[in-house]
Amino acid sequence: MRFIFKTDYAQDIRIAKHGGHWFWYGLLLALLVAAPAFAGEYLLTQLQFIAIYSIVGFGLMLLVGFTGQVSLGHAAFLAVGAYTEGLLQAKGVPFLISLPAAALFAGATGIIVGLPALRLKGIYLAIATLAFNVIVEEIIARWEDLTGGNAGLLVKPAVLLGQAVESPAAFYYLCLALAVMVCLGMINLLRSPTGRAFVAIRDSEISASCMGVNLAKYKTLSFGLSAAITGIAGALYAHKIAFLSPEQFGLFQSIEMLTIVILGGVGFLHGAVLGAAFIIFLPQGIAIAKDWLPPGVATSGVQAVVFGLVLVGFIIFEPLGLYGRWLKIRTYLELFPFYRRGMFRRQKAYAKSERLR
Amino acid sequence: MTSNDAVRERSREEQATGSTAFFEVENLGIRFGGVRAVDGVSFALRPGEVFTIIGPNGAGKTTIFNLIGLIYPASSGRIWFDGRDLTGLAPHRIAELGIARTFQNIELFEHATVLQNLLIGRHRHRRSALWQELLFTPGVRRAELAQREAVEKVIDFLDLAHYRDSLVGGLPYGVRKVIELARALATEPRLLLLDEPSSGLNPEETDDMAFWIEDIKNDLGVTVLMVEHDMSLVARVSDRVLALNEGRPIAQGTPAEVQSHPAVIEAYLGSED
Numbered sequence A: 001m002r003f004i005f006k007t008d009y010a011q012d013i014r015i016a017k018h019g020g021h022w023f024w025y026g027l028l029l030a031l032l033v034a035a036p037a038f039a040g041e042y043l044l045t046q047l048q049f050i051a052i053y054s055i056v057g058f059g060l061m062l063l064v065g066f067t068g069q070v071s072l073g074h075a076a077f078l079a080v081g082a083y084t085e086g087l088l089q090a091k092g093v094p095f096l097i098s099l100p101a102a103a104l105f106a107g108a109t110g111i112i113v114g115l116p117a118l119r120l121k122g123i124y125l126a127i128a129t130l131a132f133n134v135i136v137e138e139i140i141a142r143w144e145d146l147t148g149g150n151a152g153l154l155v156k157p158a159v160l161l162g163q164a165v166e167s168p169a170a171f172y173y174l175c176l177a178l179a180v181m182v183c184l185g186m187i188n189l190l191r192s193p194t195g196r197a198f199v200a201i202r203d204s205e206i207s208a209s210c211m212g213v214n215l216a217k218y219k220t221l222s223f224g225l226s227a228a229i230t231g232i233a234g235a236l237y238a239h240k241i242a243f244l245s246p247e248q249f250g251l252f253q254s255i256e257m258l259t260i261v262i263l264g265g266v267g268f269l270h271g272a273v274l275g276a277a278f279i280i281f282l283p284q285g286i287a288i289a290k291d292w293l294p295p296g297v298a299t300s301g302v303q304a305v306v307f308g309l310v311l312v313g314f315i316i317f318e319p320l321g322l323y324g325r326w327l328k329i330r331t332y333l334e335l336f337p338f339y340r341r342g343m344f345r346r347q348k349a350y351a352k353s354e355r356l357r
Numbered sequence B: 001m002t003s004n005d006a007v008r009e010r011s012r013e014e015q016a017t018g019s020t021a022f023f024e025v026e027n028l029g030i031r032f033g034g035v036r037a038v039d040g041v042s043f044a045l046r047p048g049e050v051f052t053i054i055g056p057n058g059a060g061k062t063t064i065f066n067l068i069g070l071i072y073p074a075s076s077g078r079i080w081f082d083g084r085d086l087t088g089l090a091p092h093r094i095a096e097l098g099i100a101r102t103f104q105n106i107e108l109f110e111h112a113t114v115l116q117n118l119l120i121g122r123h124r125h126r127r128s129a130l131w132q133e134l135l136f137t138p139g140v141r142r143a144e145l146a147q148r149e150a151v152e153k154v155i156d157f158l159d160l161a162h163y164r165d166s167l168v169g170g171l172p173y174g175v176r177k178v179i180e181l182a183r184a185l186a187t188e189p190r191l192l193l194l195d196e197p198s199s200g201l202n203p204e205e206t207d208d209m210a211f212w213i214e215d216i217k218n219d220l221g222v223t224v225l226m227v228e229h230d231m232s233l234v235a236r237v238s239d240r241v242l243a244l245n246e247g248r249p250i251a252q253g254t255p256a257e258v259q260s261h262p263a264v265i266e267a268y269l270g271s272e273d
């Protein structure tokens, strides 16, 4: 068990709390940077997807995990980012301009969707965002002149500083760099007043408001930022898939995105990455498992079923997600043999306060 | 801004000279369905005093706080702070203007540490722009350290150092009551609203609370508007008292005057019939 002795205030706002952090995250980063040297083409593709979906996870985590607003329509922001990137790319706009444009446009869309969120909560907000998702999907399918409709839109490799990002390794580094940047931005935000305001809204709107947090402003901001980050992921997604069509951005995509957050662990940044890795490796795991099943059992529907079961299982048995599970295991090992069951159970409040709304 | 807001804004300016008191409530009232929870309540606070509202259960005391906090829109009346009409403002503006409150049943961020709870109290003192926070510029870092220092002062003041890094959810009720007071103080308010600060506390903790309220008044110079049932605490710390029954004011004066007022005695003991 590690005890951290605090000697000055700056310690609490440092990113790495102790030497171990530097070591392990440094090692992870070194491995990721070195990956193209040893990873095969298949693994590298998986890593690209994990980086992209980690960005998705960060964006959705900001909204769901840290601001407490649910969204079942985030695939729409992914679509806005992807199509903005694809269309600007086709016009010859360089990546350094089209990427911020994708983020800004998705962010602006997010702010517009965030406005109804000011009045809606829980399941109603979920339904409203879901409806928005359907609308965007429909617009993309119908606006054929712009988006190519159901026939799809081809996207060429990104052009960064005059160079086409074509090789898998180059694109991988692009995804990795953006994922790291978004992650650092999130960490910074969460240790600043804005991040604290988000978390305050999540935990008690009434208290937050009494402390001077403008609920309307911060909820909209959270939607906007979350959508902008998802837009960045969308731009990368466009280049990765190279072919965009409306059905890629349907409800199933939104649910998959939400799964990242729930599986990974709501309210933990690590959770976004773990969740992303999980859903990227899940299909492969199923493919391997299929070989062991008697022939005839394994059909194409297996993936969706496993997906649903895993999601429901986590919600019921491990609401803190993969990262929460890891925290428990780590605490168990650190405290062995003193770990008590129920250590992570939240204590019921003595008197539930008057809920003012 | 909608045209409606603009009209309200203009009328607010016109009335900006309506009160010269530090804080004044004028003919405040609200109905819930057929119930007049608060009806025709008026009082004015002098800077630096402790003013207490007493009354039997359901008298409308908490509702007055919620009206001041703009959580409910008043059906009638006005609220002035520093000569400014508060009615029609958004709820978060109250804290920005320097009014902080605690809740009768504690409204803390249960899943956060004591320190994180108090830091939220610093929200109205933030200065950084979003892009600066995303980059965590040296300016943001400096501001964060300054916020931390301000919070540590409150922690020292209320003797909470022992709990600084504990999760609020797991702490005893009495401690959480103090943390809520600390969070309100962290905003550096000019007016502090305390809803039953001693409820749920044991005699020893109540005694501490009385000391702190006196310190808040004398050392910090904060004006306190309080709702309280414990009459010995009321008599000890209050400069003036307002008694309320069924939403209506029935007596106002020094603690001794109000306590011996026949209407107050009747309200608490019930009338003969």
Ligand SMILES: Nc1ncnc2c1ncn2[C@@H]1O[C@H](COP(=O)(O)OP(=O)(O)OP(=O)(O)O)[C@@H](O)[C@H]1O
Residues within 6 Å of the ligand: B032, B035, B037, B055, B056, B057, B058, B059, B060, B061, B062, B063, B064, B104
């Ligand atoms: N949101 C609401 N909707 C309907 N009625 C309400 C609401 N809030 C308060 N009331 C009613 O207004 C009256 C005054 O309630 P309030 O909570 O202000 O009493 P109080 O003086 O704080 O009492 P206590 O000493 O029990 O805290 C009560 O009759 C209560 O039922």
Ligand SMILES: [Mg+2]
Residues within 6 Å of the ligand: B061, B062, B063, B104
């Ligand atoms: Mg009350």
